[in-house]
Amino acid sequence: CSSTTPITATFFPGDGIGPEIAESVKQVFTTAGVPIVWEDHYVGTEIDPRTQSFLTWESLESVRRNKVGLKGPMATPIGKGHRSLNLTLRKELNLYANVRPCYSLPGYKTRYDDVNLVTIRENTEGEYSGLEHQVVRGVVESIKIITRSASLRVAEYAFHYAKTHGRERVSAIHKANIMQMTDGLFLKCCREVAEKYPEITYEEVVIDNCCMMLVKNPALFDVLVMPNLYGDIISDLCAGLVGGLGLTPSCNIGEDGVALAEAVHGSAPDIAGKNLANPTALLLSGVMMLRHLKLNDQAEQIHSAIINTIAEGKYRTADLGGSSTTTDFTKAICDHL
Numbered sequence: 001c002s003s004t005t006p007i008t009a010t011f012f013p014g015d016g017i018g019p020e021i022a023e024s025v026k027q028v029f030t031t032a033g034v035p036i037v038w039e040d041h042y043v044g045t046e047i048d049p050r051t052q053s054f055l056t057w058e059s060l061e062s063v064r065r066n067k068v069g070l071k072g073p074m075a076t077p078i079g080k081g082h083r084s085l086n087l088t089l090r091k092e093l094n095l096y097a098n099v100r101p102c103y104s105l106p107g108y109k110t111r112y113d114d115v116n117l118v119t120i121r122e123n124t125e126g127e128y129s130g131l132e133h134q135v136v137r138g139v140v141e142s143i144k145i146i147t148r149s150a151s152l153r154v155a156e157y158a159f160h161y162a163k164t165h166g167r168e169r170v171s172a173i174h175k176a177n178i179m180q181m182t183d184g185l186f187l188k189c190c191r192e193v194a195e196k197y198p199e200i201t202y203e204e205v206v207i208d209n210c211c212m213m214l215v216k217n218p219a220l221f222d223v224l225v226m227p228n229l230y231g232d233i234i235s236d237l238c239a240g241l242v243g244g245l246g247l248t249p250s251c252n253i254g255e256d257g258v259a260l261a262e263a264v265h266g267s268a269p270d271i272a273g274k275n276l277a278n279p280t281a282l283l284l285s286g287v288m289m290l291r292h293l294k295l296n297d298q299a300e301q302i303h304s305a306i307i308n309t310i311a312e313g314k315y316r317t318a319d320l321g322g323s324s325t326t327t328d329f330t331k332a333i334c335d336h337l
């Protein structure tokens with residue numbers, strides 16, 4: 001894409017703190033002169049029978065058409081008869097891999113200075129298949145599905161990511177010693193793909209040991225690929241290593257080249273509407289989206305402005321120990337730009 005041709009991208013501001021941090025992204029992107037036209041889609045107030053959820057069919061069509069989007073957090077309304085909003089997006093758009101880079105932010109001190117890893121989570125199956133039932137009273141069953149096709153697809157994505165992002169190692173995270181068939185198949189697929197990438201070191205790490213290694217020395221890891229539930233847990237653990245959920249971005253990768261970037265955190269109802277949210281995670285997700293679109297100059301400018309604002313320490317939101325509002329912090333980033 002040339003940096004002067006406007007690109008249309010779908011934007012889901014989402015719920016809770018979503019609209020506040022979405023506004024921050026729009027301001028920063030406008031200040032940086034990013035050539036993006038946003039197509040806003042809000043979570044509906046009624047169930048759309050075509051999607052069986054509060055997400056409208058038109059909003060899904062918008063992502064399919066634009067192939068790129070940014071998503072704020074979405075709280076699934078409690079009740080029966082509809083699907084989780086996030087699950088609807090993943091299933092309908094076939095978002096098969098969730099990529100979560102996690103790195104120490106220069107200027108924001110945590111226990112570690114050298115975290116620089118990427119978790120790649122299988123996003124469509126595993127324990128999230130939604131197949132749960134009661135066998136007899138007092139006994140319930142949840143079915144974990146692992147397929148060869150989904151495992152090969154996410155493994156291929158992980159190795160390709162490693163190769164194209166100058167990474168040296170891929171670790172497959174598993175519990176195949178206990179879940180011999182499901183995680184065993186996942187590992188078999190990772191091994192098959194690893195053979196096609198001799199330049200990338202491949203290793204297998206049991207999940208419990210992985211957790212211990214991550215909190216003791218996160219620099220031991222580079223790219224980690226894993227089934228759905230392990231990815232959910234490990235990526236939040238990794239967010240904790242670098243300063244919390246207000247900082248960590250992600251991008252969902254779908255078939256047909258769809259990329260839907262989103263913050264790792266949820267809608268934070270405890271601070272919603274108070275101008276307290278840290279927009280960094282959504283902003284950095286926006287930066288991932290820009291890199292996906294090869295708008296690398298703008299991506300680097302915005303990334304540096306965020307890092308410099310946090311490192312300067314004058315404007316920080318409460319989750320990072322500061323007292324700035326979302327709008328003050330956003331303005332400081334715009335001033336850096």
Ligand code: NAD
Pocket residue numbers: 017072073074075076086245246262263264265266267268269270271276277278279280281319
């Ligand atoms: P949460 O991530 O919303 O909040 C956890 C804690 O982190 C809260 O104390 C919150 O104030 C804080 N926090 C989160 N993001 C922050 C930010 N940007 N700045 C400052 N502080 C921040 O998790 P939760 O409370 O378990 O979930 C709330 C709702 O969000 C639930 O309905 C859940 O289903 C939904 N959720 C959605 C997504 C998503 O859309 N991808 C992800 C997780 C949870």
